[in-house]
Amino acid sequence: MAAIVIGVDSSTQATKALAVDVESGEVVGTGRAPHTVRGTGGARESDPEQWWDALRAALEATGRAGEAAAVSVGGQQHGLVALGADGRPVRPALLWNDVRPAPQAERLVAALGGPQEWARRIGSVPTAAFTAAKWAWLRANEPEAAARVRGIRLPHDYLTGRLLGDALRHGVTDRGDASGTGWWSAVTGAYAEEVLALPEVALDPALLPEVALPGKPVGEAAAGLPLRPGALVATGTGDNMAAAAGLGLSAAGSGGTAVLSLGTSGTAYTASARPAADPTGVVAGFADTLGGHLPLACTLNCTLAVDKTAALLGLDRDAAADSSGEVVMLPFLDGERTPNLPYASGLLYGLRQGTTGAEVLRAAYEGAAYLLLAALDEVRAQAGGGGSPSGELLLIGGGARGRVWLDVVRRLSGAPVRVPRADELVALGAAAQAAGLLTGEDAAAVAHRWQTATGPVHPAVRRDERACARLAEAVARSGELTARPL
Ligand SMILES: Nc1ncnc2c1ncn2[C@@H]1O[C@H](COP(=O)(O)OP(=O)(O)O)[C@@H](O)[C@H]1O
Numbered sequence: 147m148a149a150i151v152i153g154v155d156s157s158t159q160a161t162k163a164l165a166v167d168v169e170s171g172e173v174v175g176t177g178r179a180p181h182t183v184r185g186t187g188g189a190r191e192s193d194p195e196q197w198w199d200a201l202r203a204a205l206e207a208t209g210r211a212g213e214a215a216a217v218s219v220g221g222q223q224h225g226l227v228a229l230g231a232d233g234r235p236v237r238p239a240l241l242w243n244d245v246r247p248a249p250q251a252e253r254l255v256a257a258l259g260g261p262q263e264w265a266r267r268i269g270s271v272p273t274a275a276f277t278a279a280k281w282a283w284l285r286a287n288e289p290e291a292a293a294r295v296r297g298i299r300l301p302h303d304y305l306t307g308r309l310l311g312d313a314l315r316h317g318v319t320d321r322g323d324a325s326g327t328g329w330w331s332a333v334t335g336a337y338a339e340e341v342l343a344l345p346e347v348a349l350d351p352a353l354l355p356e357v358a359l360p361g362k363p364v365g366e367a368a369a370g371l372p373l374r375p376g377a378l379v380a381t382g383t384g385d386n387m388a389a390a391a392g393l394g395l396s397a398a399g400s401g402g403t404a405v406l407s408l409g410t411s412g413t414a415y416t417a418s419a420r421p422a423a424d425p426t427g428v429v430a431g432f433a434d435t436l437g438g439h440l441p442l443a444c445t446l447n448c449t450l451a452v453d454k455t456a457a458l459l460g461l462d463r464d465a466a467a468d469s470s471g472e473v474v475m476l477p478f479l480d481g482e483r484t485p486n487l488p489y490a491s492g493l494l495y496g497l498r499q500g501t502t503g504a505e506v507l508r509a510a511y512e513g514a515a516y517l518l519l520a521a522l523d524e525v526r527a528q529a530g531g532g533g534s535p536s537g538e539l540l541l542i543g544g545g546a547r548g549r550v551w552l553d554v555v556r557r558l559s560g561a562p563v564r565v566p567r568a569d570e571l572v573a574l575g576a577a578a579q580a581a582g583l584l585t586g587e588d589a590a591a592v593a594h595r596w597q598t599a600t601g602p603v604h605p606a607v608r609r610d611e612r613a614c615a616r617l618a619e620a621v622a623r624s625g626e627l628t629a630r631p632l
C-alpha cells in the first residue's frame with residue numbers, strides 16, 4: 147500500500163489537515179476546524195487548547211490519519227505561547243497581529259542600538275509582531291503570569307510538542323519559525339544572547355525550544371491521538387516557510403520566483419541564499435526551513451479588511467467596480483505592520499456625490515494589494531535582485547480564489563500571475579516535509595516532484611500607474627493621521 151503522510155496548517159482562522167500520498171502527491175483526505183480570535187482594539191488572542199482540539203478534529207476528518215507514516219505542522223508565525231509548570235498555557239496566546247506590544251518593540255529596537263544593529267545582527271528589525279516584543283509586553287503588563295512561565299513556544303512548536311506527548315517536555319522548533327521570534331538570529335543561525343539579555347526580555351534560554359536540524363524526525367507521535375502511535379513527527383515550521391517549501395521554493399533552485407499570499411495576513415516573499423538586512427524593517431530577514439533564507443514582508447490587513455469593507459457596504463466581495471475612480475483607501479483596519487503603523491486606522495479619500503459603493507470596495511482591494519506589491523519590490527532588492535519586477539508572481543492563500551483579487555493584483559503589478567491549482571499550500575508544504583522524512587528528500591524537492599505549483603498563468607496586463615501613484619501619494623501624505631490616533 148502507498149505510504150501516506152499528514153500535513154497540517156494551523157493558521158489564524160482555522161486548522162486544515164491534508165492526507166497526502168507520498169509517491170504521487172495526491173491529496174487523499176482533508177480536514178478542517180475553525181479557531182476563535184478574541185480581542186478588541188489592538189488585542190488579538192487565541193486559546194492554544196482550541197488549536198489542539200482543532201488539530202485532532204482536522205486529523206480525524208481526513209479519514210486517513212491512522213495510516214500516516216509521518217506528520218508535520220505548519221503554524222501561524224510569531225505567536226507567544228507561554229507554558230506553566232503543568233505544560234499548559236498560563237494565558238491565551240498573543241497572536242502575530244496583536245499590536246499592543248508596539249511600545250515594547252520600539253524599546254527593543256533602541257536597546258540593541260537601533261534598526262541598523264538589528265538588521266545586521268538578527269536579520270530583522272522587530273515590530274509588535276515579533277515574539278520578543280510580545281514577551282516584553284507580558285512581563286510589563288502581566289508580571290504574575292510571566293513569573294509562572296516555564297516554557298515559551300510558537301504556535302507550531304506547541305502543537306508539535308503535544309503530538310510528541312507534552313509541549314513542555316518536548317521543546318523543539320525549526321529555524322524558519324525561530325527566525326520570527328527576534329531572539330534567534332538568521333545571520334548566525336543561533337539564539338541571540340544579546341537579545342535574551344536585554345532588560346525588557348531577560349529570558350533564560352532554558353525556557354526556549356531546541357532548534358532542530360531540517361530533514362530529521364524530532365520524535366514519534368504519542369499514543370491516544372488520531373494518529374498511528376510511532377508515526378514520525380517532523381520539525382514543522384512557520385506557515386509562510388511551509389508554503390514556500392510547498393511551492394518548491396529553495397535558495398538553490400527557484401530563480402527568484404516571488405510569492406504573494408492573500409490570507410488573514412498578506413505576505414510577499416522569495417527564496418534567497420543570504421540573510422536579509424533591511425534597516426527600514428519593511429523586509430523581515432526570515433530563515434526558510436531548508437537551510438536558506440526567506441526575505442518576507444507582511445501586512446496585517448488583507449482579505450479580512452476587504453471582507454469587512456464589503457460587509458459595511460452591504461456588497462458581495464465580488465461586487466467591486468472595475469476601477470476605483472477617484473477613491474483611495476488605506477485599509478489599516480487592524481493597525482498596520484507594513485508600513486509599520488501599529489496605531490493607524492483605515493483612511494478613505496476621494497469620496498464624491500457620484501461615488502458608488504462598488505468603487506469604494508475596489509479601493510479596499512487596491513489599497514491592500516498595492517501595499518503588498520510595494521513591499522515586494524523591497525523583498526526582491528533584499529534577495530539580491532533575484533527575479534525581475536515583470537517576472538511571474540505566484541498567487542496563493544484564500545484570496546487567490548477570488549476573481550477581484552486576481553484582477554487587482556494583475557493590474558497593480560503588471561506581471562503575469564500564476565495561481566497554483568493546489569489548495570492549502572501551507573499544509574501541502576508540511577506534508578512535503580513529513581514525506582521527506584521517509585524518502586530522504588528535502589521538502590522543496592518533494593514539492594517539485596508533486597508539481598504543487600502548476601496552475602494557469604494569467605498573462606501580464608498594462609500596470610495601472612495612475613492607481614499606484616495615487617496610492618503611493620496617499621501613503622506618503624497620510625503622515626500624522628496614521629502615525630498616532632486622533
Ligand atoms: N473566493 C474567495 N474570494 C475572495 N476571498 C476569499 C475567497 N475564499 C476565501 N477568501 C478569503 O480568504 C481568507 C482565508 O484565507 P486563508 O489563506 O485560508 O487564511 P489563513 O490561512 O490566514 O487562516 C478569508 O478571510 C476570505 O476572506
Ligand SMILES: O=C(CO)[C@@H](O)[C@H](O)COP(=O)(O)O
Nearest residue numbers: 157158222223242409410411
Ligand atoms: O506574521 C506573519 C508573517 O510574518 C503572518 O503571515 C502569520 O504567519 C499569520 O499567517 P496567516 O494566518 O495569515 O496564514
